[in-house]
Amino acid sequence: MNTSRRSLLKGGIIASMATGFAAMPAIASAAEETKFPQHTYDLVIAGLGIGGIVTAIRAAENGLKPVVLEKMGSAAGNTVYSAGFMLGVNTKMQQEKGLKTGDTTEKFYEDMMKVSQGRGDPALTRLVAENADDTLNWLHDYVGVKYGVGAKLVWPMLQRAHLTIGEEKPGGKQLMSYLLKKAKELNIPIIYNAKAVELLDNPKNGTVTGVKVKTAKGFEEYIGKLGVVIATGGYSANKMMLTMMAGVPAANMPVRGSNTVTGE
Missing domain, CATH: 3.50.50.60 (FAD/NAD(P)-binding domain)
Structure with a gap:
C-alpha cells in the first residue's frame, strides 16, 4: 500500500x-x-x-x-441543498460534447481570485484550479457521477459548468446519492x-x-x-x-x- x-x-x-x-x-x-x-x-x-x-x-x-x-x-x-454545479476547464465530458471554449486553468484561477476580491489564498486557489478537471473526471469515471455540460453561469460567462444530473433534485442531492452508492x-x-x-x-x-x-x-x-x-x-x-x-x-x-x- x-x-x-x-x-x-x-x-x-x-x-x-x-x-x-x-x-x-x-x-x-x-x-x-x-x-x-x-x-x-x-x-x-x-x-x-x-x-x-x-x-x-x-x-x-x-x-x-x-x-x-x-x-x-x-x-x-x-x-444536499446545493444546485450541484461544479466547474471544469477541459474535462473529458466537455471534450466528448465538442465544446471549444478556449478556456485555461490560468483564466479559471484569475476568475476565482476576482470573485474573492483578491482575498482568496493564492496557493489553495491555484490548487483547486489545477485539480478541478482531474477531480471531475474521477467523479465521472470512478464514482459514476453523470453530468450535463455546456451551460453558462452568470459568473463567469464561460462553459465551465458541470451540472449533476439524475432522478434526484436538486443536483446536490443527486450528487450525494451517487457518492453514497459508491461508498x-x-x-x-x-x-x-x-x-x-x-x-x-x-x-x-x-x-x-x-x-x-x-x-x-x-x-x-x-x-x-x-x-x-x-x-x-x-x-x-x-x-x-x-x-x-x-x-x-x-x-x-x-x-x-x-x-x-x-x-x-
Missing part, C-alpha cells in the same frame, strides 16, 4: 470547493484511561458532506479502511447519530489520534491510525457564532441550506 498525502489531498480537493472549516472540538488526551468502546480504522472522517464522503471514497480506493461519522440520521449538510459498494462504514465531541491526541507529540463521539448508547471512541479528517462544514446555521465572527448582518441572513451546520 502506497498512499501519499498528495493522493489523499487530491481525493479531498473538492471539499475546498464547497465547504468551509468548522470550529474544532475540544482535544482530550489519549493518556487518560478510557472506559468507552473503541473502534480502530485507518482514517476517521467527521462529517458526511461532500468533503467527507469524497475523502472516504478516495481513501478506500487507495487501499485504506476509513470510517465516516455523522451527527445526524442522514446526510443532512449543505451538499456502499466499497463497504465504507457510515456511523449515523454519532456526534463528535472531542478530539483525542497523543500526549507525547500532540498528534490527533481519534475522535470521541456521543451516540444513543453513550460515548464511544474512533481511533484513526493515520489520523482524523474534519469535514463538518462551517457554522452558517449558528447565529451566535455568525455574530461573533461576521457581525449581526451576517447572523440575520436567512439560512440557505442545512440548519444543522452549527459549527460545534
